Each structure stands twice: as C-alpha cells, then as structure tokens.
Amino acid sequence: MKNFDIQQIADSGQIFRFNKTDDSHYELIAGDKRLVLDENGEPDLSDPFWWHYFDMDTDYGKFIESVPPSDKFLSAAVRCAGGIRILNQDPWEMLISFIVSQRKSIPAIKTSIEKLCERYGSRMDGYYAFPTPDELAKADMDGLKACSLGYRAEYIYECAGRTAAGEYDPWGWQVLNDDDLREKLMSIKGVGIKVANCTMLFGYHRTGAFPVDVWIKRIEDEYYDGAFPVDRYPGYAGIIQQYMFYYGRGVAKAGSSKIDRF
DNA sequence: TACCAGGTGACAG
C-alpha cells in the first residue's frame, strides 16, 4: 500500500487506542468501532468508514515531493516517515484525548484514556467504545480521578458537562473556519494552543494546523533557527509536522535502527 | 528513587 505504514502512523502520536493484541495482531479502536490488523499491519479497507478514516483519497506523495532538497532535515524525515497519513478521527474523541495528554507521557495518556473508556464507554464485543458526551457527563470527580487524570479531571468534567448540555458542539464546529475553530477550542478550559492545534489537525482534519510541542520546539531550535517556515507549506504544514515529529523523536531515541541520520 | 512527561491557567511585571 502506497504511503501507508501503520507503525509509523501509530508512532506519530495521533492515535492512543492502538495496541498489540498478540505477537501477530494489532487492534485499533475509534469511537465505537474496532479494526483488527494482521501481522503486516495491512487493514481491510473495504469498509468505507475505515477507507475515510485512513484518508485513502488523499495522495501523500505530493506533500513529500514538495519538500525542497535543500532542507536536509525534512528530506531525511520524509524518507523515514513516508508512510504517515493524517487520520480522520472524531472531533469529540480528539478533544478529550488531547486535554488528557498535557504533561503526560504517551503510555500514561493511553492508560488514562483506556480507563475512561472502561469506566464510561459502552461495552462492545471485546472492547469499550470511547464515551459519548452524555456518558462522560455522568462522571463525578472521584470517578474521573480514578482514571489517573490528576488536575485534568476538572477540565474533563467541565468539558463533558458543557458538551452534554449543548453549550459546546464539537461536531457542529466543523463548519467554522480555522481561526474561528481555534478560538472556539481555546475558549474551553484546559485547551491551550497546542491542544487546540492537535484537535484541529487530528479531529477536524485541518491540515494547516501546526502543533508545536516540546519535540517540534527542539527541532525548530536545532535546525530552523527557532522557527519552522510554515508558510512554505500552505494548507498542509500539519502533515509536514507529522513527518518532523516522527523523525525528530526517532532520532532523539538513540539506537533506533529504522531512522537514518542525515 | 527521583525525575520528567507531546501544556495550561493564573498571575506578575
């Protein structure tokens, strides 16, 4: 499959409910759906939901080819991360997941989200769906604290309550332009610029959103004199960000054999 | 065992 590598997608930090189930299978849960992947990581895309989820109508080759050879870092990044795609995930699930993500390691994020699903999500056949706003709004602070959320519990509590009440409408916000959407997201307590941009990129497929986290910051400081030229990639800087994130994080983890240095 | 983690809100200056 062209420009498709499930492991790279999983390691690019956009999905948290992706797990190895045994030595030859992976599972991916999105909303109330589950996808099982074989040892090759090749999903069955006959279901239109998953076809759209994996953004199969988009040609990622053109983004990769647009990278100027003069940019050595980015050229190396796309060589190593060419299988990354921006998934079409659910706005609500992304909003809650990235509120949870702040100041947490990825394993800790996954643990918290799994606990939220087990405690508040619907029981499916062998797994738990991501809780709906109504389901999550039933949570009290003690229950949320039991999900290892720490100080984020009150953010989740408030966001779920206001969404269930109709004050927040994550799905309705899809009609907003990027700036209005970002402003709306940042009006939510616990959502700053980084969480807003991640939610936009992964939950609303706003590929122009460019989340700057500690990894991207390090890369900007080290290779781009402090600021990445986002304007060079109009409307798809977020896709470029994913290549940078995957590669930069891989380089930092010394000994990672699948990463080539430049 | 300490230390840090894909940040944010509150508050100074």
Next chain:
DNA sequence: CTGTCACCTGGT
C-alpha cells in the same frame, strides 16, 4: 503582552 510557576501522578 511576554515571562514564570504550580500542577496530579504514572512510567521508567
């Protein structure tokens, strides 16, 4: 408007 700082707590 930019700079600091506390913050819950799991994972390594």
